Amino acid sequence: MINIEELEKRINSLKKYNLVFASFFFSLMTLCVKNIDKRIPIFELVLFRSLLSLIITLLIINIKNINPWGKNKPLLILRGFLGTLALVCIFYAIRNMPLSISTVIQYTYPIFISIFAAIFINEKITRNIIFALIIAWFGILTILNPSQLSIVNVEIEIISILIAFLGAICTALAYVTVKKLSFSEDIYVIIEYFPLVSFITLLPIVLINWVTPNWSELVWILGIGLFTQLGQTFLTIGLKNLPASEASIINYLQVLFGSIWGILFFSEIININFLLGASLVLLGTIISTTKIIKRT
Template identity: 75%
Template sequence: MLKDFLNQNNKSFNKINLIFASFFFSLMTLCVKKIDNGIPIYELVFFRSLFSLLITSLIINKRKVNPWGKNKPLLILRGLLGTIALVCIFYAIRNMPLNISTVIQYTYPIFISIFAGILINEKISKNIIIASLAGWFGILIILNPYQLSSLNIEIDKISVLIAFLGAISTSLAYITVKKLSLSEDIFVIIKYFPLISVITLSPIVFFNWVTPNINDLIWIIGIGMFTQAGQTFLTIGLKKLPTSEAATINYLQVLFGSIWGIIFFNELININFIIGSLLVLLGTIISTSKIMKKI
């Protein structure tokens, strides 16, 4: 009885951590959206990565592990994929309604299952086909012209494509992380993401520097702080919680994003958006349930 009680409490604790993670990640997207469009996307990604790199390096130094890892090519690939994903995600947040860009980002578990079948020979089951159809149908409901016009929203196709590129890059980064986790320290894996971002973006930022004003600087600091807080709560929460349950809780970021969109940017939602979001969530749950069986 005591063991069951403690396990239940531990599970509740993990869920609470994931709720906090979704909340802080949604605040990160709010910060990105609030920053003046004159500050380039790559500069925002650079600052976010620099903050994360400093924190992660301190943790690695304290743990006294090899900071460079073993499988450097795959670690570098993970960093490149993460950098591409973050640039695309920030671009989508800036150029699309916050709620819609967040929903598109959360198609990444469906892409994970598809690419796992292509790249690491996992069988693409009927469940994955169902998950993909549900997710894409939900996206079509949200992005169809009639739905957008009813909300007085105009989204250019380039922004949509970049948003999906962000989700695809996230899914590929996830697969590399799963492979790296078999041989690398988790904080070394985390470190390579901001490390590669800082290295690749430094020349671009240096030659195209735009000095942020005090107001923008506050939001930029918020990006770094809320991202680090979100990653911390996410890491704790994912330890012993089934992936399918975690995916459902993480999807709260769509709810938080919709709330911030309504409060700060006068964005609107309707029944079509809700139905489409629920279908994407269904696809996410089915996809992550399949992923969990493989772990």
């Protein structure tokens, strides 16, 4: 029998390395999504991912004897819907864009977190955030410059770019709800509601448009579920143990991992514009999540 409490202690002792592991496992999830044939609908991939994650989380909740329904059900359900929409958008972007570029766009979410935190939990929008937004958008425009993309034989439809940004926005909104829920809910209840809402929402859609995966596709689908669950667990524990600013910066390692997988497995070309643009987005993220220390 696995000792959950002992395992949690070991994971907690990792501190900032939790987020390094989270970034690594999430990047492996994107690798699995990219390898699955487009004949399998996006909704079906998200459903399979949710089912496996739900089973694992419910087993842990049962072992720890936690009330699975939580206290703030409306906010937990909202977190589930936001996470589901974010995941659908992210999977679509991964499938229809170079892995390195889709990952960079997804990782604009810390900047959106700053904006939504100001709107929904009354955090102040500082000059830092405004400056960070300008820098990050310059970075995105540098990466998505049509003349530069043509040099490396990359064509990206505008709908894919918009959906990728929608995924980043929904991710940011989900993070704001998770932050608020973390003060009153057990971390496993927060994790549970994501796949629970996702599974209930997507099941009717998937049944109508069902496509039976072959054995090789099933392996990749299992990889999606396993790596997402591992990433989500390390991420949730990491966010609980670290300041948000430090956590956001460490999470950006996924851009590095995504770029490496893109080069190794999909022959993607990383040019100077991508490096410059990604650096600007990273700089914007660091600025937006770093507090100004006032001198006295």
